[in-house]
Amino acid sequence: MSNYLVTGGAGYVGSVVAQHLLEAGHAVTVLDNLSTGFRQAVPAGATFIEGDLRDAHRWLDATYDAVLHFAAFSQVGESVQQPEKYWTNNVGGTMALLAAMRTAGVRRLVFSSTAATYGEPVNTPIAETDPTAPTSPYGATKLAVDHMITGEAAAHGLAAVSLRYFNVAGAYGSHGERHDPESHLIPLVLQVAQGRRDAISVYGDDYPTPDGTCVRDYLHVADLAEAHLLAVAAARPGEHLICNLGNGNGFSVREVIETVRKVTGHPVPEVTAARRDGDPAVLVASARTAIDRLGWRPTRTDLADIIADAWAFARATTSPDGPGPAGGTSQR
Ligand SMILES: NC(=O)c1ccc[n+]([C@@H]2O[C@H](COP(=O)([O-])OP(=O)(O)OC[C@H]3O[C@@H](n4cnc5c(N)ncnc54)[C@H](O)[C@@H]3O)[C@@H](O)[C@H]2O)c1
Ligand SMILES: O=c1ccn([C@@H]2O[C@H](COP(=O)(O)OP(=O)(O)O[C@H]3O[C@H](CO)[C@H](O)[C@H](O)[C@H]3O)[C@@H](O)[C@H]2O)c(=O)[nH]1
Numbered sequence: 001m002s003n004y005l006v007t008g009g010a011g012y013v014g015s016v017v018a019q020h021l022l023e024a025g026h027a028v029t030v031l032d033n034l035s036t037g038f039r040q041a042v043p044a045g046a047t048f049i050e051g052d053l054r055d056a057h058r059w060l061d062a063t064y065d066a067v068l069h070f071a072a073f074s075q076v077g078e079s080v081q082q083p084e085k086y087w088t089n090n091v092g093g094t095m096a097l098l099a100a101m102r103t104a105g106v107r108r109l110v111f112s113s114t115a116a117t118y119g120e121p122v123n124t125p126i127a128e129t130d131p132t133a134p135t136s137p138y139g140a141t142k143l144a145v146d147h148m149i150t151g152e153a154a155a156h157g158l159a160a161v162s163l164r165y166f167n168v169a170g171a172y173g174s175h176g177e178r179h180d181p182e183s184h185l186i187p188l189v190l191q192v193a194q195g196r197r198d199a200i201s202v203y204g205d206d207y208p209t210p211d212g213t214c215v216r217d218y219l220h221v222a223d224l225a226e227a228h229l230l231a232v233a234a235a236r237p238g239e240h241l242i243c244n245l246g247n248g249n250g251f252s253v254r255e256v257i258e259t260v261r262k263v264t265g266h267p268v269p270e271v272t273a274a275r276r277d278g279d280p281a282v283l284v285a286s287a288r289t290a291i292d293r294l295g296w297r298p299t300r301t302d303l304a305d306i307i308a309d310a311w312a313f314a315r316a317t318t319s320p321d322g323p324g325p326a327g328g329t330s331q332r
Contacts, residue, residue, distance in 0.1 A: 003027040003063055004232070005106075007053055007097065008070030009046065010037030012179070013112065013165075013221060016172045017068060019043040020225040030328060031059060032071065038178060042328035050330070053093035057100035066108035066232050067101060069094065072142075075183055076116065076278060079138035090141035091148070098152050109149065110231045113162040113242070115217075115283050117143040125217075125286035128164070128242045135278045150240045159235035161294075166217040166246035166285045168224055170306040176221075176313030186218070186307060189257055190314045193266040200268060202253050204275035213253035215282040217246035220300035220309070230294040241293060246285025247301045256303070263307045 004021055008014040009030030014037070018028050028046040031053065042048045049059055053071045060067075072090045073079070079086040094111075101109065116139030117132045134140045152158045169186045171177065177187050191197045205212040227245050235241065251259075254270075261268050290296040300306060 001025050001027065002065040005029050005031060005060065005064045005067045006046070006070065007031045007056070007067065008037065008072065010034055010039060010041045011070060012177045013168060013224065014068070014070035015041040015043060015175045016221045017070070017225045017228045018046050019172060019175055020222075020229060022046060024229060029059075031056065036073070036179065041175060041178070043175070044328060046328040048328035048330050053089075054096045056097045057103060060100040060104040060106060062105045064104070064106045066110070067097065067106060068110045068228055068232065069097060070112045072112065074138060076136045076138050077183065077276075079136050079141070080277070083137035086137045086141045091144050094145045094148060098148065101158070102156060107158055107237065108232065108235050109158060109160045110228055110235070111145065111149060111160065111162045113146055113164040114139065114142045115164055115166045115244070115246075115285065117146065117164060120280050121283065124282055125248055125284045126244060127286045128244055128289055146242065153238055153240040157237045158240070159237045160240045161231040161235050162240065162242045163227055163231060163290075164242065164244045165224060166219055166244070166283060168221050169218045170220040170222065170300065170309040171313030172222045172225065172309070174313075174316065176310060176317065178317065185253060185256055186260070186310050187314065189260045189268060190264070190311055192268045193260055193264040193311070194314065194318065196318070198269065199271050200257060201273035202257070202270050203273055203279060205272050207281040209252055209281055211252050211254045214279055215250035215252050215284065217248065217250055217284045218256075218303060218306055219246050219298065220306045223298040223300050227290055227294060227296045230296055234294050241289070243290040243294060244285040244287050245290055245296075246287055247298050248285060248287060249301065250282060250284045251303050256307075259303050259307050263304055264311055
């Protein structure tokens with residue numbers, strides 16, 4: 001059994017990973033300031049600290065074996081409007097975390113990086129050796145943190161893995177996607193199926209793709225969680241390993257909408273809208289490094305299954321019973 005600090009564990013991905021760590025028998029403390037996360041999302045069995053990443057030194061001590069670091073702002077559009085908010089939180093926060101880890105002697109880290117570090121791809125599928133040219137401040141902050149971690153590993157012996165997620169989707173039991181405002185395609189289409197929105201806007205149907213809409217690589221959040229457990233075990237002192245995480249299959253926006261219609265049995269009206277700034281036509285991962293170095297094997301690759309899990313979560317969280325009581329045990 002190991003003892004893990006999970007920053008951002010009241011958010012979508014962090015809560016699913018924290019739940020997986022608990023199920024594997026580990027001790028988990030969640031550090032989250034609830035800026036975009038929810039107290040109810042912290043899994044039962046975790047210790048919860050409501051606090052800011054930038055104060056990580058107040059809680060980090062040598063009893064932790066590793067940090068899994070999810071806490072960040074992650075809306076591409078907002079980052080274009082308010083870049084300073086992203087640099088302060090994502091880069092400033094991680095700088096404080098790395099300093100606190102160094103002081104406490106915690107020498108193992110898994111970091112949530114993103115496909116947004118690549119920007120407009122030059123190859124499909126995208127490999128980690130491809131150029132990184134982010135097209136948003138969000139992507140730039142995540143790339144800056146990746147560089148910071150590379151330096152920390154080389155200079156101070158940190159054992160680190162950055163996982164570059166492509167499009168995370170689906171849910172794991174009572175843990176799922178709850179962004180406010182929601183900007184991600186699958187939860188938005190499900191809101192239309194639920195009658196909570198009139199129609200889904202398709203952002204551009206004149207891309208150079210088979211049906212003219214953007215193609216993305218949708219990865220089940222539980223497969224993503226399993227990669228984190230493998231990564232924390234595989235990290236080697238002095239090395240910063242960077243792995244893309246995706247299924248290697250692309251689905252268009254229209255294919256996603258059609259699959260939601262089939263899975264839910266509800267009509268989903270769509271309207272064609274203008275392209276969204278900064279959207280590449282196709283983003284598909286080569287996860288070769290994760291497969292070879294981590295021994296990772298995604299198993300929930302069927303889009304209908306991913307959407308069915310997200311649908312079950314969407315219905316549960318909007319039921320009159322709500323998302324359930326607060327999980328975890330508060331510290332202090
Ligand atoms: N969801 C995706 O599709 C996706 C794709 C690529 C990368 N990522 C990355 O994965 C991570 C998790 O994403 P998510 O979708 O779960 O987002 P989320 O907003 O649901 O979770 C982020 C959590 O971090 C917390 N947080 C933010 N700043 C903090 C701070 N300074 N101190 C303490 N807590 C803070 C928030 O309250 C929230 O609970 C992020 O780093 C994101 O950039 C997500
Ligand atoms: O209402 C909507 C919402 C989205 N889309 C389209 O659906 C696709 C997927 O959009 P999402 O917002 O769900 O996801 P992104 O591909 O923009 O973003 C994902 O990939 C990024 C990398 O570019 C980052 O990693 C980010 O964190 C991650 O969520 C895009 O083509 C987008 O234009 C629509 O057509 N209508």
